[in-house]
Amino acid sequence: MQKIKIAFLLLSLLFVFSCSKETAKPDQAFDAEKAFATANEQMERKEYEEARTSFFEIRNRDLTKKYAPLAQLRIADTYIQEEEPDRAVEEYKRFLEIYPEHKYASYAQYQVAMIYFNQIESSERGYGAASKALAEFEKLKQMFPRNPYRDILDARIEKCKDILADYEFVVGTFYYNKGSYDAAINRFQALLQKYPGFRKEPEVFYSLASAYKKHGNKDKASEYFKLLIEKYPNNNLVPEAKKELSPGKK
Template sequence: MHRHSRGLCVGLTMMVCMVWFAAGCSSKPKTTADAKPVSGTDEQIFLGDTIEKNYDPNVIMKRGEAFFDKEEFAEAIVEYQHFLELHRAHQLAVYAQLRLAESHLRMAKSIDRDPEPIQKAIASFEKLRKEFPGSKYEAQALQRIADCHDWLAQTHLFVGQFYYRRASYLAAAHRFDQIMKDYPDKKVAPEALYYLALTYQELGADDWAMEKLQLLAEKYPNSENTGDGRRLLAKLEKKSSPPAPTVAAKTDTPTSQNQSSTTLLAASVPSSSFAASAPPSIPNLKNSPALSLGQPFVSCRLGAWC
């Protein structure tokens, strides 16, 4: 009897343990395969909206870094700007300024899109150099500024070629000329100068086109566009060269021309017309200034005073 009771107790105990174990397994939270971790940052910084979290520099910086790691750059920009507005004198302020500029730069898609993010990135990097001179990020900022200007030069070239293909030559010339003024040392400058000459040619300004082609050969002798530029220059110079002088036909001498014209005039006017017409009235020359100066008058053939 005791043995039977002891076995029953052991069985009940094992059943209770199995039920507890099953309940523990079923209460374990399930993870979804598509769940994306925020970052290595503590996710508690995104929970709640307390005053302490809105003003704590560490929390603001962690939020900015989390958004940056997730490539949500618009949200990261908000956090970095918020940090700089509240904690400009913080030791991480220069880093926040760098990440702000990098966020603007990462928002740029391609050269055929709006260049506003690139322009904002340049302004942010320049602000870093101005407000935090001598920082360890200054060299990086200078390199990023150069990269941004390369981007803008390529954008101007792309837009200029777009206008050129659509025969909007004035708009195209404006873009190409802007590259030569702002970015003459960039990689796209020779191509922009060549297209500027082509644009002037299409506008009928061959003199300006030849001037730009000569500049292309002098300033960028090893560029890919220089060969085409020289051929176009030779074509325009040949077109603008004056034609060879032609030998004028031999004409009659002036004496013979005067004699022939006099003969024709006498033949065309009948002699009776002179007899029928009234004689011309002779002006009173008594007080004429010509007489006072002793200048004689000569009577012309038709009776007029010369």
């Protein structure tokens, strides 16, 4: 009798369990498309922290992987809107690590470059920002040759180079005025090699020639005074260069 009761109890439990399986409703599937639209609406309302939370959820729960990459990009975008460029760079770079072949990878790379580029005007970060921006722009050009930013890319690369060259010229001039002619010569020579066509090239030629003269190397001094005259005959430094080359000049 006891065995029958136990068997009946087991059958009852199995019946209840099977009924519960039939009547229980499965969890609703996560609607990534709807969640993405909602998160974008939060962005439009400038609710950046709330939007970021929504994008994080999409990134982690989107099983289709259609909206997860877009959510990762938008996470970075929220930091741009909140003026947190360093965190934005981290998130754009995370996107590039996870989705290097994605159709918006060039956008992420461009955003990284532009974050540094927009810091150039700041005097305390100008040189460092220009150096980083140049590296990121050149990476964009190399990795994504058909990127949609080609029309403006070269101009921004040239601006970065111009700032870096200007910095080298300032440092070289500092060494020259200090009497450290070897250091000045090295800076001016490196500038000419790394940044050909620099807008202050005539001044660099003149300063380099003067540094060689102070250093006692008259042949190299004459070489750069002549180069200045030949390449920039109408420059206002040419009369001074000609005086330096005159026979009576010591």
